[in-house]
Amino acid sequence: MKFLILSTLLLFIGSSTIIAQSNLSGAITNTNNEPVIATVYISQLEKGTLSDLNGQYTISNIPQGKYTVIYSAMGYATISKQLFFTSENTTNVDDVIMTESAVEMEQVIISTPFHKLQSDNVMKVERRSVTELNKKGATTLMEGVTDIAGVETISTGIGIGKPVIRGLSANRVLVYTQGVRLENQQFGDEHGLGVNEAGVESVEVIKGPASLLYGSDALGGVLYLNPERFAVSGETHGDVRSTYFSNTRGTATTLGVRTSGTQLKFMARGAISSHSDYQTGADYKVTNTRFNEKDLKTGVRFQNKELKSTLRYNYNRSNIGIPEEIGEQSTSKDLLQPFQEIDNHILSWENTLFFETSSLTLKAGYIFNDRREFEEHHEHHEEEEEEEEEDHEDHDEHDEHMHGEEGPALQLKLNTITYDLTYHLPQLGKFETIVGIQGLYQTNDNFGEEILIPDATTQDIGVLATTHYHLEKIDLQAGVRFDSRKIESEAAREINAPDFIPAINRNFTSFNAAIGAKATLTEQLLARINLASGFRAPNLAELTSNGSHEGTNRFEIGDETLTNEQNFQTDISLEYRNEHFEFSANGFYNTINDYIFIAPTNEFIDDNMVFNYVQNDANLYGGELGMHIHPHPLDWLHYESSFETVTGKLGNNSYLPLIPANKLRNTLRVEFAKAGKLDNLYAFVTYENTFNKDEVGEFETRNNSYNLLSLGTGCSVDIGDAVFDIGINTTNLTDETYISHLSRLKPDGIFNTGRSVNAHLKVSL
The missing domain is CATH 2.40.170.20 (TonB-dependent receptor, beta-barrel domain)
Known part of the structure; x- marks a missing residue:
């Protein structure tokens, strides 16, 4: 804990060395000089924008440094550029010409340290959007990821699933969410991830x-x-x-809101x-x-x-x-x-x-x-086991009635x-x-x-x-x-x-x-x-x-x-x-x-x-x-x-x-x-x-x-x-x-x- 506090203080103390920020703007067109509505995104900063109907775009408040800027649009080849933002040049202009392509839009890979497009990555990483998985009818997140070749799931019905990557599972596969490692007794295959696909x-x-x-x-x-x-x-x-x-008479509903100011x-x-x-x-x-x-x-x-x-x-x-x-056939939940x-x-x-x-x-x-x-x-x-059968039945009924007060049989x-x-x-x-x-x-x-x-x-x-x-x-x-x-x-x-x-x-x-x-x-x-x-x-x-x-x-x-x-x-x-x-x-x-x-x-x-x-x-x-x-x-x-x-x-x-x-x-x-x-x-x-x-x-x-x-x-x-x-x-x-x-x-x-x-x-x- 002392390490965390010290590291956090270093972050704030070091912030005094930062200089002014820069802007990035420009025009995005195709090879016919027609404007293109494209996404411009800087993955390290998680900042981005969408060009307007005239292909114009602006991203403000970019800290000084070297960042990878991604230009992507449906029907065009994704462009990745490394740009320097310095104190001498607070307004950067980058006009981009995009080439038509039937290849799917590429995305920046976050799980590897240098945050590059898949085509630029030394290590091959598979990526799927959750929206894409949902379109195919996945009931749970784990069921959805089996759409990726080389990934399967050890399942107990639909509600319990654990990832299997190229034949390895349990503690041999690490799950990260929100940028931190997920720890949830993953040694066992009889319970799920504990992460919902929503969000x-x-x-x-x-x-x-x-x-x-x-x-x-x-x-x-x-x-x-x-x-x-x-x-x-x-x-x-x-x-x-x-x-x-x-199939399960099931429903899944999610409600979300997002709002952003300047800071x-x-x-x-x-x-x-x-x-x-x-x-x-x-x-x-x-x-x-x-x-x-x-x-x-x-x-x-x-x-x-x-x-x-x-x-x-x-x-x-x-x-x-x-x-x-297999017992009672019911649609009860x-x-x-x-x-x-x-x-x-x-x-x-x-x-x-x-x-x-x-x-x-x-x-x-x-x-x-x-x-x-x-x-x-x-x-x-042992003495209870020697009692008559009807006494057993009465005792079992009492146990069932009182179970809620006894608490869980297993709790970790x-x-x-x-x-x-x-x-x-x-x-x-x-x-x-x-x-x-x-x-x-x-x-x-x-x-x-x-x-x-x-x-x-x-x-x-x-x-x-x-x-x-x-x-x-x-x-x-x-x-x-x-x-x-x-x-x-x-x-x-x-x-x-x-x-x-x-x-x-x-x-x-x-x-x-x-x-x-x-x-x-x-x-x-x-x-x-x-x-x-x-x-x-x-x-x-x-x-x-x-x-x-x-x-x-x-x-x-x-x-x-x-x-x-x-x-x-x-x-x-x-x-x-x-x-x-x-x-x-x-x-x-x-x-x-x-x-x-x-x-x-x-x-x-x-x-x-x-x-x-x-x-x-x-x-x-x-x-x-x-x-x-x-x-x-x-x-x-x-x-x-x-x-x-x-x-x-x-x-x-x-x-x-x-x-x-x-x-x-x-x-x-x-x-x-x-x-x-x-x-x-x-x-x-x-x-x-x-x-x-x-x-x-x-x-x-x-x-x-x-x-x-x-x-x-x-x-x-x-x-x-x-x-x-x-x-x-x-x-x-x-x-x-x-x-x-x-x-x-x-x-x-x-x-x-x-x-x-x-x-x-x-x-x-």
């Missing part, structure tokens, strides 16, 4: 080890959630959006959703997969010539049923036992100080996760403080360099009857340096990092009990490095190669478990001697694009030393099979292929295709569990910026083929192939000062009966979601 503008995915940038737990990749932007200075906007999902900006957004049990293609409902969610996001920003300071807060409450068997009630609070504070040729950024976060699980009271004394409270201080050094020749220090302080406390992991304290600290070297046709990027993690836990349960958990005190350290290159081989052909190491310290469940895990029906036993997982991944990609055609090929090979996994034994305790946490070396390999055809001048027509595959093996040549099946996705879509009185008219049809999954873990069952057909259409209409966005889509149109290989309901033979017709209406002012 999230886009999703970025780093596939592969990102420990250089993010430390432990980023061994498999990063899911980076970009928050909704503030309004442009001098503007106020409001919107309301409501969606209906026929102060404010936004707030609330969301509420409610769903009943989902129905499978076999025409039965999966009992207790119902869930509901409430979410509030708000933010305020102050920005002047001294600094940019942004404070954001997110509160999320999720109530999620835990399915056990009232939860049955067992169920979870999870509160998630995220408070983030970001301060950036701009010097003449450098910048200093401090990000601080506080995350509080309160996870409660309620279930039928099941503990009886996780408090996490994070900090991230980075300094963007003055550019030296063609070198851009960033150095930084990151840390975490976390406490875990138990308040319920059941104990999955003991009370514990975790402390992280990491230091890093990364540099980017730019040549005309080659970009190089390299970096090094050192991390230390300390885990101290308290003893749990009675010392002579068979499920006693002893206290531990462990320290883990790791040194990691990454190097990558991007080469423009021809005007149309781009190549990337990235070599990176990553690490993950064992989590509390792996180190200390000793008891029944009710959510998985396993008796789990940890190993306090487990060591770091350490990996090294090679990633190669080729991208070709011209006026009519885009093609990409990405391949990877990931070697993980001391991979931690849970293995069943032949023993049983309390009618649950015993599973031990063990280590072995592992290898994962595969990749993604992508194609996009957009024939010019038929710019409204698009055909997209992607294929993804991953194979995972242990050192003994057996297959890893929870590796997704190969998938082929084909989409035909049409888009018209203007169609009569309709704006942004679109329609699409998607056919997704998931192949047989025969290469399975030793205790998994193979999975049959299945095919899913989806389609949708939508448009927007201007009525006065309001814009109405209307859309309808259907997922699993043929009502296919299938089971995803990564469904936690698979062992019980329970099918995934059947057909759903979804409709949304959004009104923006």
Whole structure:
């Protein structure tokens, strides 16, 4: 905490060295000298504007320094420029000529340190806007991100989903939201993210080890959630959006407002959703997969010539049923036992100080996760078990009546403080360099009857340096990092009990490095190669478990001697694009030393099979292929295709569990910026083929192939000062009966979601 206070004081003290600010203005035209309405955006400052009908634009109050300015417009190639703003030149004029292109507009990638367009990035990062995911009928944010090749989800019904990136999940995939790492007991796959899609503008995915940038737990990749932007200075906007999902009789509604002055900006957004049990293609409902969610996001920003300071807060409450068997067929949205009630609070504070040729950024976060699980009271004394059956029934009825007073069977409270201080050094020749220090302080406390992991304290600290070297046709990027993690836990349960958990005190350290290159081989052909190491310290469940895990029906036993997982991944990609055609090929090979996994034994305790946490070396390999055809001048027509595959093996040549099946996705879509009185008219049809999954873990069952057909259409209409966005889509149109290989309901033979017709209406002012 002292470190945070000192760093904040340095930000304000250093602000006295800043000099006057500059303006940027100019005209944007096409090759025919016609004005273009385009977006002009400076990502480092999060400042931007829209050119007027004459192509003229102005951005005011730009601090001195070097910034990347992005010019983008539908139907034109995105332009990225680095401009210097100095005290000698307070008014900068930059006239831009944009070239027509059928390629989609590029966006600035935020999850990598140098904030460049994807085509300029050394590391390939996938990005999708949440609006784009919503158009395709995603019920939740996690369901939506599976549209990105190489990303899947471990699911329990619809309400619970955890990300899987190229076969790695749980603590091997780090989630960032509001610029800070999300901590919510992610060791378990029986609960969701605790982040609602409302107020999230886009999703970025780093596939592969990102420990250089993010430390432990980023061994498999990063899911980076970009928050909704503030309004442009001098503007106020409001919107309301409501969606209906026929399969779950579900509704999701969000209401937001954004307003900005010259220095102060404010936004707030609330969301509420409610769903009943989902129905499978076999025409039965999966009992207790119902869930509901409430979410509030708000933010305020102050920005002047001294600094940019942004404070954001997110509160999320999720109530999620835990399915056990197919029972009563109902459309009720009232939860049955067992169920979870999870509160998630995220408070983030970001301060950036701009010097003449450098910048200093401090990000601080506080995350509080309160996870409660309620279930039928099941503990009886031995003498009670010998009573007559009718006495048991009376006692059970009394327990059920009194359950609310007994409180949750399981309650975990996780408090996490994070900090991230980075300094963007003055550019030296063609070198851009960033150095930084990151840390975490976390406490875990138990308040319920059941104990999955003991009370514990975790402390992280990491230091890093990364540099980017730019040549005309080659970009190089390299970096090094050192991390230390300390885990101290308290003893749990009675010392002579068979499920006693002893206290531990462990320290883990790791040194990691990454190097990558991007080469423009021809005007149309781009190549990337990235070599990176990553690490993950064992989590509390792996180190200390000793008891029944009710959510998985396993008796789990940890190993306090487990060591770091350490990996090294090679990633190669080729991208070709011209006026009519885009093609990409990405391949990877990931070697993980001391991979931690849970293995069943032949023993049983309390009618649950015993599973031990063990280590072995592992290898994962595969990749993604992508194609996009957009024939010019038929710019409204698009055909997209992607294929993804991953194979995972242990050192003994057996297959890893929870590796997704190969998938082929084909989409035909049409888009018209203007169609009569309709704006942004679109329609699409998607056919997704998931192949047989025969290469399975030793205790998994193979999975049959299945095919899913989806389609949708939508448009927007201007009525006065309001814009109405209307859309309808259907997922699993043929009502296919299938089971995803990564469904936690698979062992019980329970099918995934059947057909759903979804409709949304959004009104923006």
